[in-house]
Amino acid sequence: MSSFPPDYVPPKVWNWDKENGGRFANINRPISGATHEKDLPVGKHPLQLYSLATPNGVKVTVMLEELLAAGHAGAEYDAWLIKIGEGDQFGSGFVAANPNSKIPTLVDRSGPKPRRVFESGSILVYLAEKFGAFLPKDPDVRTETFNWLFWQMGAAPYLGGGFGHFYAYAPIKIEYAIDRFAMETKRQLDVLDKNLAQNRFMAGSEYTIADMAIWPWYGALAKGLIYGAGEFLSVHEYKNVIRWTDEIAERPAVKRGRMVNRVSGEPSSQLHERHDASDFATKTQDKIGK
Numbered sequence: 021m022s023s024f025p026p027d028y029v030p031p032k033v034w035n036w037d038k039e040n041g042g043r044f045a046n047i048n049r050p051i052s053g054a055t056h057e058k059d060l061p062v063g064k065h066p067l068q069l070y071s072l073a074t075p076n077g078v079k080v081t082v083m084l085e086e087l088l089a090a091g092h093a094g095a096e097y098d099a100w101l102i103k104i105g106e107g108d109q110f111g112s113g114f115v116a117a118n119p120n121s122k123i124p125t126l127v128d129r130s131g132p133k134p135r136r137v138f139e140s141g142s143i144l145v146y147l148a149e150k151f152g153a154f155l156p157k158d159p160d161v162r163t164e165t166f167n168w169l170f171w172q173m174g175a176a177p178y179l180g181g182g183f184g185h186f187y188a189y190a191p192i193k194i195e196y197a198i199d200r201f202a203m204e205t206k207r208q209l210d211v212l213d214k215n216l217a218q219n220r221f222m223a224g225s226e227y228t229i230a231d232m233a234i235w236p237w238y239g240a241l242a243k244g245l246i247y248g249a250g251e252f253l254s255v256h257e258y259k260n261v262i263r264w265t266d267e268i269a270e271r272p273a274v275k276r277g278r279m280v281n282r283v284s285g286e287p288s289s290q291l292h293e294r295h296d297a298s299d300f301a302t303k304t305q306d307k308i309g310k
Contacts, residue, residue, distance in 0.1 A: 043189040047107055052119060058111030063098025063295050066130035070100050070114060071123045073282035075180070075236035075246070076140040080124045081294075082232050082277030083147055083154070088297065089273040092151045094130070099280045099294040141173045144229040154229050164223040168215075168230035176237050178204045188247040202253060205241075209258045212238055216260035220267075231268060236278075239265035276300055 036050050062068055067084070071077040087095035102108045102123050109121040118125040118138035126137040126146070137146045148155035156162045183201035186194055212234070215222065222230040237246075242261045244250025256262070268274055279291040279300070291299060 047104060047110075052115075052121065053110075054112040054115040055107060055110040056112070058108075058113055060111070060113035060117060060127070061098075061100055062129070063100070065096045065098050065295075066128060067095065067097035068100070068127040068129060069097050070102050070117065070125045070127075071281045072102050072104055073278065073280065073284075074123065075176070075240060076122075077124045077281055078236035078278055079140045079233050080126065080143050080147075081280040082236070082274050083144055083229065085273035085277040085280075086232070086271075087147065087151050087153055090153055092153060095147070095151060096297075097294070101281050101283070101292050103283075139173075141169055141233060144169065144233060148229050154227070154232070156223070156226055156228060161223055161226060161228075165228045165230045168222040169233050171211075172230070172233045172237065175208050179208065179237060179241065183249070184247045187249055187252070206253060209238065209242070209253070209255070209261060213258040213260045216264045221264070227268075231264075235265065235268050235274075239268060243269075 038045070060068070060070060069080060069084070071080060073081070081099060084095050084097050084099075102114065102125075104123060108114065109118075109123060114125065115121055117127055117136045120138060122138070124138075124140055124143060126143050128135045128137060128146075128150075137143050145155070156165060178201060183198070183205045186197040186201060190197070212222075219225070221227050222234060238261065240246045241249070241253070242255050242258055242265045244255060250256075279289055280294045281292065282290045283292060284290070293299075
């Protein structure tokens with residue numbers, strides 16, 4: 021692997037270099053706020069989701085589809101595609117809904133005034149409490165669910181922004197950075213594997229929002245679906261993570277949730293926008309179940 025020249029010395033004061041390269045250089049910047057005026061579309065349902073099928077986006081679409089599968093009709097939603105590569109997240113309407121300009125963002129219009137909910141973990145908790153589902157009432161199991169939910173929120177930046185960035189996206193392969201984050205990612209997989217050796221799901225025997233938060237990231241990693249890093253990280257070693265991953269992947273609501281706002285992969289796996297349950301009818305039914 022190549023690395024930065026050994027004589028590189030950080031400047032006394034950092035300056036933004038717009039031409040720093042990398043896959044996401046065109047949308048990364050050191051300031052917040054809107055870059056253009058654009059209102060968010062609003063559909064027919066109280067829940068309006070603005071997202072993209074990244075792992076963070078999949079968390080929420082899986083949750084919504086699970087709620088609907090469990091009979092919570094009030095969880096019907098419109099899912100609008102936010103093309104982050106084109107800067108949709110910097111439109112004025114999106115920034116008003118989420119000042120951090122990240123997907124996913126939810127707006128709940130079921131009350132007297134719209135309520136914004138941003139950060140994927142916050143959205144999962146909000147929906148779980150709103151519908152009384154996938155967040156156990158038993159204090160011990162509830163606490164364990166929160167333990168793992170917040171573990172994921174704190175751990176994923178090491179996986180995505182750390183390992184994923186330097187291994188897959190950085191314009192220069194830096195040995196130190198890749199080694200540092202590969203080590204941490206494997207440690208995280210080991211943490212998960214040891215927990216899942218003792219439990220069917222993350223918080224015990226019950227499927228919860230903790231599983232929905234962790235699965236899109238670490239399940240995809242365990243199956244070699246993100247960053248092309250399966251062999252590099254020897255993901256086959258984590259047998260319990262793979263068992264858990266496969267079980268969740270077979271849930272019909274998870275299959276549907278993975279499709280929403282997806283713009284890559286096989287065409288039959290993509291549903292760019294979702295405004296009604298019937299939108300899935302044009303897709304291969306044996307992929308998503310009933």
